[in-house]
Amino acid sequence: MAAAPIQLSVRNIHKAFAGKGPEVRVLDGLNFDIHEQDFVSIIGPSGCGKTTIFNIIAGLIEPDAGNLVYRGEEVPSLRGQVGYMMQKDLLFPWRTVLGNVLLGLEMRGVDRRAAVDRAREHLHAFGLAGFENAYPKTLSGGMRQRVALIRTLIMDPGILLLDEPFSALDYQTRLYLEGVLKQAVETFNKTVVLVTHDIDEAVALSKRVVVLSGRPARVKTVHDIDIAEHSPIAARSDHRFAGYFRTLCGELDIQTEAKQPETTAS
Amino acid sequence: MSVIAAEKSAALQQPRPASRKRSMFNTIVGRALLQTGAVALLLLLWQFGVRIGWISDFLFGSPSGIYVTLLRMAGNGELLSDTSYTLFEAILGFIIGTISGSIAGLALWYSIFVARLVEPFIVAINSVPKIALAPIIILWFGTGLVSKVALAVSLTAIVALIAAYQAAKDADTDLQALLVSMGATKHQIFYKAVVPSTIPSIIATFRINIGFGLVGAVVGEFISSQHGLGHLIYNASSFYDLNTVWVGLFVLMLVGFVLYYVIDLVERLLIPWKVSSAVHQLQV
Numbered sequence: 001m002a003a004a005p006i007q008l009s010v011r012n013i014h015k016a017f018a019g020k021g022p023e024v025r026v027l028d029g030l031n032f033d034i035h036e037q038d039f040v041s042i043i044g045p046s047g048c049g050k051t052t053i054f055n056i057i058a059g060l061i062e063p064d065a066g067n068l069v070y071r072g073e074e075v076p077s078l079r080g081q082v083g084y085m086m087q088k089d090l091l092f093p094w095r096t097v098l099g100n101v102l103l104g105l106e107m108r109g110v111d112r113r114a115a116v117d118r119a120r121e122h123l124h125a126f127g128l129a130g131f132e133n134a135y136p137k138t139l140s141g142g143m144r145q146r147v148a149l150i151r152t153l154i155m156d157p158g159i160l161l162l163d164e165p166f167s168a169l170d171y172q173t174r175l176y177l178e179g180v181l182k183q184a185v186e187t188f189n190k191t192v193v194l195v196t197h198d199i200d201e202a203v204a205l206s207k208r209v210v211v212l213s214g215r216p217a218r219v220k221t222v223h224d225i226d227i228a229e230h231s232p233i234a235a236r237s238d239h240r241f242a243g244y245f246r247t248l249c250g251e252l253d254i255q256t257e258a259k260q261p262e263t264t265a266s
Numbered sequence: 267m268s269v270i271a272a273e274k275s276a277a278l279q280q281p282r283p284a285s286r287k288r289s290m291f292n293t294i295v296g297r298a299l300l301q302t303g304a305v306a307l308l309l310l311l312w313q314f315g316v317r318i319g320w321i322s323d324f325l326f327g328s329p330s331g332i333y334v335t336l337l338r339m340a341g342n343g344e345l346l347s348d349t350s351y352t353l354f355e356a357i358l359g360f361i362i363g364t365i366s367g368s369i370a371g372l373a374l375w376y377s378i379f380v381a382r383l384v385e386p387f388i389v390a391i392n393s394v395p396k397i398a399l400a401p402i403i404i405l406w407f408g409t410g411l412v413s414k415v416a417l418a419v420s421l422t423a424i425v426a427l428i429a430a431y432q433a434a435k436d437a438d439t440d441l442q443a444l445l446v447s448m449g450a451t452k453h454q455i456f457y458k459a460v461v462p463s464t465i466p467s468i469i470a471t472f473r474i475n476i477g478f479g480l481v482g483a484v485v486g487e488f489i490s491s492q493h494g495l496g497h498l499i500y501n502a503s504s505f506y507d508l509n510t511v512w513v514g515l516f517v518l519m520l521v522g523f524v525l526y527y528v529i530d531l532v533e534r535l536l537i538p539w540k541v542s543s544a545v546h547q548l549q550v
């Protein structure tokens with residue numbers, strides 16, 4: 001893994017929000033690297049600033065200090081080069097499934113017919129064939145999430161930023177979509193940064209896990225996950241899974257004693 | 267956009283609301299029976315009151331008198347010509363006012379600076395009862411068609427402007443942020459996120475504005491006109507011809523009624539993704 005060149009380097013990012021009273025320091029000199037074709041999970045306590053980092057990388061907010069280096073070049077942000085899947089699925093209610101998937105391609109001015117063909121292929125691959133003309137309102141949560149994922153993937157972004165994409169779903173759907181994601185990422189050779197609350201998910205999917213401390217967020221540790229299994233379900237039964245799980249729980253200051261029976265069970 | 271084609275099949279996919287047991291009157295026919303029954307009862311009471319002398323024929327008119335007047339005016343074409351004058355003025359004023367107001371309101375989204383600059387003026391203009399402008403408008407635009415249309419425009423444009431601007435301000439910023447992350451330009455954000463999300467609010471103003479269009483036309487005709495339902499009503503009332511006044515009022519009601527349903531239809535065509543709340547209202 002270490003042989004892969006660095007794709008994105010987050011350097012010394014500072015960000016504070018002016019609130020009522022004293023300003024809230026959310027990011028205080030954050031540093032981490034994302035390699036080419038990496039799969040990095042970011043975990044950390046709620047409210048520590050994970051979404052804020054994504055917003056900075058995607059160019060939705062500006063950092064107070066620090067910079068981003070993308071493939072060796074310093075850039076203000078990766079606006080237009082990222083596939084950002086936000087915490088909410090954010091489907092456009094007035095667009096059909098197909099219309100939603102086409103959004104990014106329209107933005108780029110891709111030829112309509114080619115775009116539609118590509119969209120149909122993706123919808124088919126993700127089990128959504130036949131739903132092209134349905135409005136988001138009529139879809140289930142898992143289907144909406146899949147549409148949002150296709151919308152992100154179809155643009156063929158240099159880097160995927162996924163902010164708790166599956167946190168609102170039931171366990172079964174989540175396992176299924178984790179598999180879908182992992183497979184899609186491997187087929188298209190994508191770089192993924194995944195924010196999740198689910199340590200289980202982080203270990204099962206990632207090559208590396210970045211653990212953040214509470215606010216202001218700093219990188220506490222970075223763990224390499226060395227599980228050969230590709231499918232997230234198989235990864236969960238790998239003999240090293242429980243060990244990683246326990247270590248990460250410890251990093252997050254979760255009471256490991258109370259958690260131990262659960263860890264050994266899985 | 268293939269969205270148009272998509273709408274049709276999506277409409278077909280819409281599940282029928284499960285028919286559940288309802289009262290026998292809660293059907294289209296049942297409701298219509300109840301509604302016409304209530305109107306008929308009212309008219310009968312009125313007619314009866316006039317017959318026994320409790321209600322003054324002179325001050326209130328009578329259903330039978332209204333009926334005779336209606337037949338006469340419909341027969342000699344007077345009614346049709348007055349109605350079409352008023353209708354034309356109202357619709358033209360509605361269209362010009364609503365479209366220009368909506369466009370201006372949406373355009374304010376582009377520049378927060380300009381929006382803040384003009385906001386107090388909009389508030390000031392909005393707080394003037396536009397009817398009070400009628401005499402000046404007639405002075406400026408004469409006693410013909412143009413002044414009525416102008417009055418209708420002055421009533422409808424400001425409503426549309428405020429609604430469109432408010433809706434554009436309220437447009438979901440997360441959807442806009444998503445487009446920004448995709449590298450969208452300001453124009454793209456405007457056309458793909460802001461405008462579509464304001465459509466429901468803009469269409470909601472259609473309902474209010476079609477009424478204001480009629481108000482503008484009729485008030486304009488009150489003040490000075492040779493034609494139109496407003497002229498008809500005003501003229502008749504100055505001769506104490508109450509039956510004719512009622513004919514004018516009922517026709518105005520009918521016109522408003524028809525226009526309301528036309529807008530309903532337009533709404534369903536323009537925003538198929540927003541399932542009509544009238545049908546899918548939560549049954550509790």
Ligand SMILES: Nc1ncnc2c1ncn2[C@@H]1O[C@H](COP(=O)(O)OP(=O)(O)OP(=O)(O)O)[C@@H](O)[C@H]1O
Pocket residue numbers: 017018019024026045046047048049050051052053
């Ligand atoms: N626009 C903003 N204005 C003011 N404060 C903000 C803003 N955005 C975020 N914050 C604050 O910054 C902190 C970090 O927010 P952020 O959304 O990045 O957390 P998070 O790590 O994504 O949390 P979660 O895991 O719950 O989604 C929070 O305390 C939040 O209150």
Ligand SMILES: [Mg+2]
Pocket residue numbers: 050051052087163
């Ligand atoms: Mg978050």
